[in-house]
Amino acid sequence: MKAAPAAQKRLLDLAELDSVVDRLAHRRRTLPELAEIDELSARVARLATQVIAAETEAGDLAREQTKAEADVDSVRVRAERDQKRLDSGQVSSPKDLASLQSEIASLHRRQGDLEEVVLEIMERRESADAQVAKLVAERDELAAARGVAEDRRDAAFTEIDKEAVEVKGRRTAVAADIPADLLALYDKLREQFGVGAAMLQGARCLGCRTSLSIAEINRIKAASHDEVVRCEECRRILVRTPESGL
Ligand SMILES: [Zn+2]
Secondary structure (H helix, E strand, O other): OEOOHHHHHHHHHHHHHHHHHHHHHHHHHOOHHHHHHHHHHHHHHHHHHHHHHHHHHHHHHHHHHHHHHHHHHHHHHHHHHHHHHHHHOOOOOHHHHHHHHHHHHHHHHHHHHHHHHHHHHHHHHHHHHHHHHHHHHHHHHHHHHHHHHHHHHHHHHHHHHHHHHHHHHHHHHHHOOOOHHHHHHHHHHHHHHOOOEEEEEOOEEOOOOOEOOHHHHHHHHHOOOOEOEEOOOOOOEEEEOHHHOO
């Protein structure tokens, strides 16, 4: 392939801009905020699971309390009914009176026991509710921290993308100075190896930093200025400039 030395030299400007594009893409992929957001998301998800478990426990205790309170009520109602019968004077037999009084006393003891149960459930429920509140607060705090990290990420993205648009605009202008076949070769090499062209300085390829063999240098020296030469080592297009010292 042949191309005017000036067009070949423009490849170096193109390579410089492409390396900026690559650096920007790398920065976008490796923003510290991305890892931070991932970590916070994992913690928020773990806490969300814990919140559900704690809420389930608190809900179970609430139902348990309702049931225990209903038990207290039914015993109380029975005791009240018995007490009314006793107070009404309708029960006259001493045996029946003694039996009724004994039942009332037994119901009162039973009510006391059941009230103890209600109190015990209420205590457990209180601590379960406190646990829910603690986990919810923790989850919300982490979710807020994640929101802040997302805002920082978005701000960085905006800045990077703005710079990328500007660099790509400059790249388009430089590419316009390069003949289509040379540009196509450069783009193909860039796609294949990540880089398309490098300067030849002395006997070194500045792309892969390898020194070329004497035979290779002699071959390049003998080649005409518009011949497009390549590095044997990295396959980049080697651009000869006055600094190449050939
Ligand atoms: Zn090389």
